[in-house]
Amino acid sequence: AAAQAAAWLAGGGLPDPEAGLKWGYMEGATDYLFEEREPSPGVAYVRLVPVLRAEPTGHDLIDELLREPRSWRWDGHGESMDWWPAVLPSHREVVAVNYLPHLLYQWNHAGVYPPYLEALCQADGPVGDATAIALAYFLSTDAERGVPLLLRMAARGDLPAAAVGRQLTHLIRRAGHQTRPVVAALAVAAREGAYEQVWEILRAMLPGLLPGEGERPNVTHTEAVTLAADVATWAKAGGEVPATVSAYAMSKRTSRFARECRRLRTQLT
Known part of the structure; x- marks a missing residue:
């Protein structure tokens, strides 16, 4: 098995899979996506639907790592999430996709913690909406830990600023997060020198954040x-x-x- 994996890596290894997320919710007993229809007033339970599609490699254990996660979690699910960055250090968006079922509702369950996001910041590979929403979540709920991670990614040149802005708006509009802590966190990041990146975040946020009709x-x-x-x-x-x-x-x-x-x-x- 080791020789097969080495030969596979020498041949180019894993191409970047399609990875990301969709926003969904449950109304009645039916699951919907926001892109299909907007929820009725009073719908409270929203969820993140992982998207992960990779070409089969022919190696069962590797293909198992690239299986699209379920959007629902269960008891005991996610107890070893801190291992993910070490397992796929060159494909951090895939790692972030596996965090999605555990991100929004963390009480009485395994959750996604700042060290997990720190590991993503130190990893490699493309970043997209899954990484962006992990960073957006901590900017909204734990700015003391989230802002330094934003600054680190900005300094490395791999901050998905527009995606962070979009996901911050979704957290506010769809998941009930408060606007003021987000604005305060972004103000700190801008004063620390990331004003160009903060502008890109705000430019993506404003259309969905500002008052509508x-x-x-x-x-x-x-x-x-x-x-x-x-x-x-x-x-x-x-x-x-x-x-x-x-x-x-x-x-x-x-x-x-x-x-x-x-x-x-x-x-x-």
């Missing part, structure tokens, strides 16, 4: 746009202005939210 801006929306205007200025950013920002910037409103929208629009244009 029938919603009114609140203080957290104002704080988010204020931080976006600051870091966009520091990064000398330009480009497309989010529709909500543009609408408020062109209005005659005098609220602080509207003023910060104007400041952001001015920087981007």
Whole structure:
């Protein structure tokens, strides 16, 4: 078996599988994906659906490592997750996919802890939505540990900033995470020097985060746009202005939210 594995590695080893996630939820007794339909009001249980598709290698034990995880966990499932980064150190997105069933609901079960994400930061290979949501989760729930990991990935040049921004918005909109701790964590990261990466995160966040039809801006929306205007200025950013920002910037409103929208629009244009 060792000789077969060595020959396989010498021939190029494992190509990068398709890896990522989808957001799902249960309504009644039926599972749905957000991309299929939006949940009814009051649906509380959302979940992360792992996506992992790899070409069979012909080696049973290797193929077992690349099997798509179930989106549901059970008793005893996940007790040895700290081994994953050592098993696949060159395919960290695959490792992150295997963390997904354990990420959102960690009480009374095996969970995903900051050292696991630290190991992902030290590993290699492509990063995508699965790695991004692990980082987004800790930025939202444990900024003291999450911000240094963001800075480390930014320094290495492998931070999936736009994916982190999208997943932060999903955590807020779909999983009930609070906006203010996220904005505070991103502000710390920007002041520590990662303002270009924080701008990319915020640029991906704002379209889904800012008030939509029938919603009114609140203080957290104002704080988010204020931080976006600051870091966009520091990064000398330009480009497309989010529709909500543009609408408020062109209005005659005098609220602080509207003023910060104007400041952001001015920087981007």
